[in-house]
Amino acid sequence: MSSWAPLALTTLTAVLLALPVTPALYELWKRADATPLPTSRHDGRITNFAETFRSRLQPLLPQLERCRNQRDLLRTCIEGMEVLLVGRDGFDFDPSLTKGVAAVMLSEAPMIPAERLVEADVFTNCGLSLGERAALRAAWCGGDAALGKDSAVLRWLHADGSIFLSPGSSAYGRLSALHSIQLAPGCSFERMSAPQIVTVDRDQADGLLAARDAREACSSSDVSAMVTTSQPRLRIQGNFSLAPGETLSANVIATGHVHFGSGSRLLGSAKSYKDTVVDEAACVHGSIVSGGTIHLGQGCFAAGPLLAEEDVVIARGSRVGEPDALTTISSLGIQIAPGCQVHGTVWARVRGIVEA
Amino acid sequence: MLLHLFRLTLLLICVYTVRHYWFTLNRLFGRQRHPYIDLENAAWPAVTVLIAAHNEEAVISDILRALLEVDYPRERLTIIPVNDRSTDRTREIIDAFVVQHPFVEPFHRTGGKPGKAAALKDAMERVTSEIVLIFDADYIPGKALIRQLVAPFFDPEIGAVMGRVVPLNVGKKSLTRLLDLERSGGYQVDQQARMNLHLVPQYGGTVAGVRKSALDEIGGWNEDALAEDTDLTYRLLLAGWKTAYENRAECYEEVPERWPVRVRQIKRWAKGHNQAMARYLFGLAKCSGLSKLERIDGTLLLGVYLMGPVLLLGWLLAVVLFYNGAQIGGGLTVLALGAFTTLGNFAAFFEIAAAARLDGSRQRIRLLPLTLFGFTVSLISVSQAAWQQVQESIFGARQLVWHKTERSRTAPVLEDRLPVVLEESV
Numbered sequence: 001m002s003s004w005a006p007l008a009l010t011t012l013t014a015v016l017l018a019l020p021v022t023p024a025l026y027e028l029w030k031r032a033d034a035t036p037l038p039t040s041r042h043d044g045r046i047t048n049f050a051e052t053f054r055s056r057l058q059p060l061l062p063q064l065e066r067c068r069n070q071r072d073l074l075r076t077c078i079e080g081m082e083v084l085l086v087g088r089d090g091f092d093f094d095p096s097l098t099k100g101v102a103a104v105m106l107s108e109a110p111m112i113p114a115e116r117l118v119e120a121d122v123f124t125n126c127g128l129s130l131g132e133r134a135a136l137r138a139a140w141c142g143g144d145a146a147l148g149k150d151s152a153v154l155r156w157l158h159a160d161g162s163i164f165l166s167p168g169s170s171a172y173g174r175l176s177a178l179h180s181i182q183l184a185p186g187c188s189f190e191r192m193s194a195p196q197i198v199t200v201d202r203d204q205a206d207g208l209l210a211a212r213d214a215r216e217a218c219s220s221s222d223v224s225a226m227v228t229t230s231q232p233r234l235r236i237q238g239n240f241s242l243a244p245g246e247t248l249s250a251n252v253i254a255t256g257h258v259h260f261g262s263g264s265r266l267l268g269s270a271k272s273y274k275d276t277v278v279d280e281a282a283c284v285h286g287s288i289v290s291g292g293t294i295h296l297g298q299g300c301f302a303a304g305p306l307l308a309e310e311d312v313v314i315a316r317g318s319r320v321g322e323p324d325a326l327t328t329i330s331s332l333g334i335q336i337a338p339g340c341q342v343h344g345t346v347w348a349r350v351r352g353i354v355e356a
Numbered sequence: 357m358l359l360h361l362f363r364l365t366l367l368l369i370c371v372y373t374v375r376h377y378w379f380t381l382n383r384l385f386g387r388q389r390h391p392y393i394d395l396e397n398a399a400w401p402a403v404t405v406l407i408a409a410h411n412e413e414a415v416i417s418d419i420l421r422a423l424l425e426v427d428y429p430r431e432r433l434t435i436i437p438v439n440d441r442s443t444d445r446t447r448e449i450i451d452a453f454v455v456q457h458p459f460v461e462p463f464h465r466t467g468g469k470p471g472k473a474a475a476l477k478d479a480m481e482r483v484t485s486e487i488v489l490i491f492d493a494d495y496i497p498g499k500a501l502i503r504q505l506v507a508p509f510f511d512p513e514i515g516a517v518m519g520r521v522v523p524l525n526v527g528k529k530s531l532t533r534l535l536d537l538e539r540s541g542g543y544q545v546d547q548q549a550r551m552n553l554h555l556v557p558q559y560g561g562t563v564a565g566v567r568k569s570a571l572d573e574i575g576g577w578n579e580d581a582l583a584e585d586t587d588l589t590y591r592l593l594l595a596g597w598k599t600a601y602e603n604r605a606e607c608y609e610e611v612p613e614r615w616p617v618r619v620r621q622i623k624r625w626a627k628g629h630n631q632a633m634a635r636y637l638f639g640l641a642k643c644s645g646l647s648k649l650e651r652i653d654g655t656l657l658l659g660v661y662l663m664g665p666v667l668l669l670g671w672l673l674a675v676v677l678f679y680n681g682a683q684i685g686g687g688l689t690v691l692a693l694g695a696f697t698t699l700g701n702f703a704a705f706f707e708i709a710a711a712a713r714l715d716g717s718r719q720r721i722r723l724l725p726l727t728l729f730g731f732t733v734s735l736i737s738v739s740q741a742a743w744q745q746v747q748e749s750i751f752g753a754r755q756l757v758w759h760k761t762e763r764s765r766t767a768p769v770l771e772d773r774l775p776v777v778l779e780e781s782v
Contacts, residue, residue: 023722033719034527037540039606044427044500046396193396233512235596235645251512253596269512287510289391305398305510307391321397330394344397 046193046345047176050140050158053103057123060085060105068107075101084120086110093118109143112136127161130169138173147171163194167202167356185338186356190348195323197342199354231268231286242266244279251286260284262297278302280315294331296320304328304344314340358673359682365670372663375656376703379549380710389552393604395507400429402485403506407437408472408562412493413445415610419493420453420460428502435460436482437493440475441467472561473584477577483568492562496524496608504605505565515570515597516588518547519563519605528613533723534730535611535618540711541704547601555653556593557601561585562609570597583628586658590636593654596645619737626661626741633658664738704731 018025027033045051060078067074067087074085084101089108098104098120106124114131122128122136127143130136130151137154139145144161147153147169156174157163163177167184175181175189180196183189231251234240240254244261251268252258258272262279269286270276276290280297288294290308299317304327306312306320311333314320321327321343328345334352336342346352405423409416416437423435437450439462450462463479476490487509489502501519508517520543526536550557559566561584571577574591581587589599612618640646640654705724712721 021725024724024726027719027722028530028533028726031527033717034533036524036526036608037522037536037606037715037717039498039522039608040500040604044396044503231512233596237645253513269510271511271513287512289511289513303399305395307395307510309389309391325399326397327399328395328397330391345394347394347396349394 046174046191047158049138049156049174050176053121053138054123054140056081057083057103057105064105064107073097092116114148128159183354185354187354189346189352191346193345195326195343197346199336199338199340201338305330307331311335316340358677362670362673362677365666365673368663368666369670372656373703376707379545380707382549382552383545383714384710386552388548390604392507392511392600392602395503395510398507398510400432400503400506401487401509402432402434403428403487403489403502404434404436404483404485405489405491405502406476406479407435407491407493408440408475409437409442409446409493410440411442411444411446413449415494416446416449417453418496419491420450422496424457425499426497426502427499430459433459433502434485436479437462438465438475438479439463440465469579471579473577473581474579476584477579480571480576486568487565488568488571489565490562492609494610495563497563498606501605501607504602505563508600508602509565509567511600513598514600515567515592516559516599517565518557518560518599518601519607520544520547520603521560521563521609522606523611524608525610525613530726531615531618532611532613533720534727537708537712537720537723537727538730539611540715541708543603544711544714545707548603550653551601551603554647554649556589556650556657557599558657559585559589559592559599563605563607567597570595581628582631583625586629586632590632590640590654590658593646594636594639594643615733619733622734622737623741626664626738627745629658629661630742630745633662661738662742664735665742667735668739
């Protein structure tokens with residue numbers, strides 16, 4: 001018995017020592033997780049989901065055309081995805097017909113009835129309409145898309161034409177259009193991208209006119225070229241304020257607040273550790289980066305990008321970006337008044353709203 | 357005297373322990389800052405990409421091919437492979453690309469001072485754009501990487517930007533697997549936490565960018581710097597420029613597959629860091645344009661490679677004092693000693709474990725106990741490097757040479773072998 005004791009003790013000690021490294025040795029032997037970490041290799045475009053969806057369904061277009069000729073419905077499958085092909089007018093997304101399908105392809109412009117929830121992704125080469133309080137998971141449409149009052153898009157919506165959001169409608173996820181996106185008061189959004197994003201009043205024409213005035217007041221075609229080159233740097237410990245009507249050609253960095261007086265003009269970019277406030281009719285021909293909130297007053301112009309670590313608040317008649325120089329607004333929350341224009345991408349990480 | 361020295365080493369170790377825990381807990385539970393990540397549309401500026409290459413025939417075509425496919429306005433992109441006195445087929449391969457793609461403008465360097473900084477300094481004379489991105493030749497950039505690295509420069513305060521490095525040859529050797537974990541900890545936790553906390557993210561010299569006007573303002577690349585990246589980080593910081601870290605700007609690299617190569621690499625880093633510490637520590641303490649936290653973090657970052665010898669000294673002193681029957685005494689000292697012998701030693705490993713979790717990798721975390729071996733090798737290597745520097749400061753330094761890290765790749769890799777993430781989360 002005693003002759004085995006040293007051996008038992010040694011074995012026990014070896015086991016206790018080996019125990020913590022056993023999983024490591026097992027992993028070295030089995031190599032269960034020895035591949036490189038996946039890196040993000042997509043191009044980060046807002047339209048990625050829509051483009052992937054369209055390219056997956058593209059092979060079904062001839063079948064859809066046959067359905068249209070026969071004015072028929074057909075269930076089919078592509079890449080393991082159940083698809084309902086609709087070749088006739090007046091399809092009302094009856095849940096009994098769409099049950100179990102991942103996508104619905106339509107040959108005609110669909111109208112989703114009021115208060116209907118469509119859980120399948122929708123593809124149409126024509127336009128698309130959502131009735132009041134209807135909800136749609138995702139859609140790609142070749143024409144214009146119109147969202148009825150209090151309707152919702154739950155994941156993404158892409159239109160090759162324009163997108164119109166009625167009062168109270170909500171766009172969760174992504175909205176993208178090749179032409180424009182128009183948002184009525186009370187709409188909410190998260191991420192949108194279009195050459196022209198317009199928030200309109202109930203009286204739409206007034207809003208567009210106000211935005212056009214801002215452009216005429218501030219835009220200058222040769223200024224945008226200036227900000228891509230290096231500007232003198234102005235570093236301020238504390239707050240910075242540019243007096244009303246003054247023009248400054250520099251990149252401004254302040255560890256406090258930054259304030260641009262009404263009608264002032266910055267030929268360069270601005271960075272504030274705290275809030276940035278741009279008063280009425282002031283222009284910033286460069287980017288605005290803020291550790292707090294960016295407030296754009298009435299009739300302002302900013303070439304962009306606008307990057308805020310808290311919120312961006314844009315007052316009536318302001319404009320961000322230019323039709324031929326698209327830009328980005330990014331922050332946690334974004335609040336835009338009616339009568340504003342943004343050219344490019346608006347990215348609210350938490351929630352964006354159009355003032356009611 | 358020895359007791360005071362011991363207490364000092366304990367204090368230093370505790371400070372770094374707290375720092376590791378602070379960073380890790382911030383990454384796990386704190387607010388994350390990615391202020392430039394959403395930039396999709398902008399008036400993208402002209403950019404020059406410099407590829408530092410010294411005898412890179414095995415890898416140069418991979419990076420050139422990858423750069424040709426990037427999503428950046430072609431008319432605003434210039435690629436300059438900086439072929440520094442290569443004696444292999446690097447020149448031939450680059451010239452073959454130039455024939456097909458005229459916007460690749462090679463710079464074949466045949467003389468001048470050795471070293472990456474010197475080569476980059478010469479190459480900068482050809483750069484006309486405001487933004488310069490720098491890659492080592494063994495890196496493989498993704499499609500959106502250039503935009504991701506350029507985006508922070510819309511912030512007028514940003515002088516340099518650093519992306520995340522991800523090892524490609526992970527599965528080759530046990531060493532590469534350990535380095536994969538170490539890199540995860542360094543970037544996923546350390547660098548991003550410094551970004552979150554408005555501290556001092558470090559410019560890393562590759563998968564990185566610098567604003568030309570900022571570089572000109574501080575006098576360009578420092579040819580005498582052993583680690584031009586650390587040197588640049590601190591010179592920019594002292595001149596009021598910030599470095600941004602972009603955790604999602606990921607790029608594959610090749611990590612050393614042999615221990616001697618790894619030892620040489622870490623010795624070079626340690627010497628460069630220590631040199632930067634000697635040069636900039638005093639300036640950092642005096643600089644008025646920095647926040648208190650930036651100064652503290654900047655100082656700790658400079659001293660990070662000195663902790664190897666400090667730890668060894670601490671262990672040695674602990675043994676000596678123990679056998680001399682010294683009274684360590686005092687509640688705080690006992691607490692510090694406890695941290696030193698238990699938590700302190702594991703803080704860095706906690707950081708790695710958190711990084712593996714954040715990366716979503718489940719199995720590789722099993723290797724964590726083995727990182728102790730890599731840690732020991734690093735400890736000895738950086739201590740040796742520090743000792744060599746002490747000797748060199750007394751007896752004079754040898755001539756500066758480019759200690760290029762040996763490449764293990766022998767042929768270009770196929771693009772479709774890389775793991776790809778196509779989907780984004782909404």
